[in-house]
Amino acid sequence: LGTIVSIVPFNFPVLLFGWQAAAALAAGNAVIVKPSELTPLTLLAVMQAFDHLPAGLVQVVTGGAEVGQRLVAHENTHGIAFTGSVPAAQAVAKTAAERFKPALIEASGNDPFIVMPSAPLDAVARGAAFAAFLNCGQVCTSAERFYVHEDIYDEFVAALTVQARALRIGNGLDKVDIGPMASARERDRVEKIVARAVEQGARIVTGGRRPKDLSAGAFFEPTVLEVRHDSEIMHGECFGPLAPVCKVRDLDEAIALANDSKLGLGANIYTENLTEAFRAVNEIESGIVWVNTPLNDNDAIPFGGRKFTGSGRELGAEGLEQFRRSKMVMIAPTAEPDPEWFPYPDSDAFNA
Template sequence: MPIATVNPANGETLKTYEAMDEEELERRLRLAEATFRTYRTTAFADRARLLNRAADLLDEDRAEIARVMTTEMGKPVRQARAEAAKCAKAMRWYAEHAPELLADERPAESDVKDSGASHALVRYRPLGPVLAVMPWNFPLWQVVRFAAPALMAGNVGLLKHASNVPQTALYLEDLFHRAGFSEGCFQTLLIGSGAVDEILRDERIKAATLTGSEPAGRAVASTAGEMVKKTVLELGGSDPFVVMPSADVDRAAEVAVTARVQNNGQSCIAAKRFIVHSDVYDRFTERFTEGMKALKVGDPLDEETQVGPLASEQGRADLEELVDDARRGGATVLCGGERPDGPGWYYPPTVLAGLGREMRIHREEAFGPVATLYRAADLDEAVLIANDSPFGLSSNVWTREAAEVDRFVRDLEAGGVYVNGMTASHPAFPFGGVKRSGYGRELSGHGIREFCNITTVWHGA
């Protein structure tokens, strides 16, 4: 895949970039290693000052970088501005909270004495240069949710971004440099995916984080395992959105539309499978389908657009194949389902009902504005359908019954359970999944400690 900006609204190639050669990659690896030796000893206050400055610059650049993101991957420009604002918020959150999240921990005095020590503590120390392999769908946020905690922990970062968002990738490097971080603290590597394995094998890289496809995650995890290096993986998702009879059905249907089509439906944590109790299935389906039909699809730079094009021609083709396979298997298309005429990689908001387990879309992630509807006879069947997926990123449940909430929290196989609302990431809460959605956590205290050397310090009596 070429490293290029190709506008998904019309297919026009706007900018192309040459991949960095081996000499430049070596220079950057040496710089990262050298920078870490000194950056690791900086005070939290100094790191926070730099990260807060980066947040201020990002706020100033918000309109400009939003247009870049929209032009590179097609998200509605209003959502792009919101993404930039969210990134600045996360930077400030980590700048404020990192000292307490990484403060020395003191074991219970009785345990210290029992160990034969005069005193002991647990200290969080940075690991070193971390390789971040990031996707195009949230080209700022995916990177910042790694970079902010990593930099505050004293690590340095090397970013291999998706090849279709090179301008955003270069902007991020420039942003941190303008904020005052040393050049080696955060570097963008303009390389193809084929170069990742060799870089990950380099002894100067101490850990890696990847957000992306399951095959990409398997490749990184395999190499990292061979090299005995820490990894965090956030892979695909096919999140359930369960609606029970006690729910506010109209509100659930309204939120369901946003939950499915946010970011043009290209979000790992977008709700994708809508599992509705039989008692309210017809009502929810009517409201939900009406909402999907009413969405404005069009130019993502238009302020009124709610759904823009998919990020790539191949992505649209993959989505079409899933819908066509379901249709051939007997699924009912309640709306959408047909590629529109004209330029750009658009696909309409689509609702499918009558799904069967043999259909590909039942097992695979639909990365675009396509929703699948399931009818559940009771809570037991709702849980069964929700868990009948290889993925386990997040989940949404709508009910006013406390006992049902307890059951869903206990039994849903997911990294998050959002009750009477849609899944959304926030710097204060851990983010990640189970099963084929990956392992490890980003954000919160859990995320900042993922790339730390958790060190026991023991003093004899």
């Protein structure tokens, strides 16, 4: 394509840049990366790894949304790879479309997590805690809404609560499980989501506040809530350490509620019933489905979503093709007249 603009968020700046840059470079492109204004230092440091490459092949430009839009719109950039929120993704996609630039878009997630009675609760609770609270919930594929079969609902909530309360919170350089959120603004946003859920009838089982012994830093406790599906918390990307849990009657209801979202990045189901597993795989409207193995990635498998989550795929062969363009080339072995050329002899004409 030429020069690829890679716009990455604050949660995994190196990983997501690596996904995009590796494919873009392998396909023969140059790369300009714009990190989030919250985490520019990480990628500025990573640029040292490219010192041995030709000058300008991999570059970093820091700044906010205006810088990103100017890179996307510039006549000397030829492809876009964006990871971020839906509104920002729509702005990037619109600018790219106006210039007919190919754009790989990975926007927000609102991943469901279904729990059926056949799954062992101890393993499910640990997997659920990992899926909900990894990186303080700041993961595009984190489990954001739990649909649990009524036969095991109470036991699951109790088991997940035990896991949430056991997590160690603190400075990421210490021996902890969860660090702070990316900024005070992000923590404040999550606090408002929890407060709104409570207004709409949710019950906080554990968490829901800042840790009392961590006044400095944007910390927030891992939070388990009991909610109804119609609560706002179930219909938008929380992007924080929240696990809202909803009771369902059966798999039919779980899949229907899982699909009741404008987003479709990933989905999880825990079951040891293969019929249930393959129903979920076939019927859930998402680009990724994890069965009994939450947030497990493989660089050989295409990663991406459906609906408002975006378009295109990262990783795998499909991820490589995002940064390549096909070209039709026809070569004659010798330069000779072609029988299709004018003028046509009268003998070749059809009789009237």
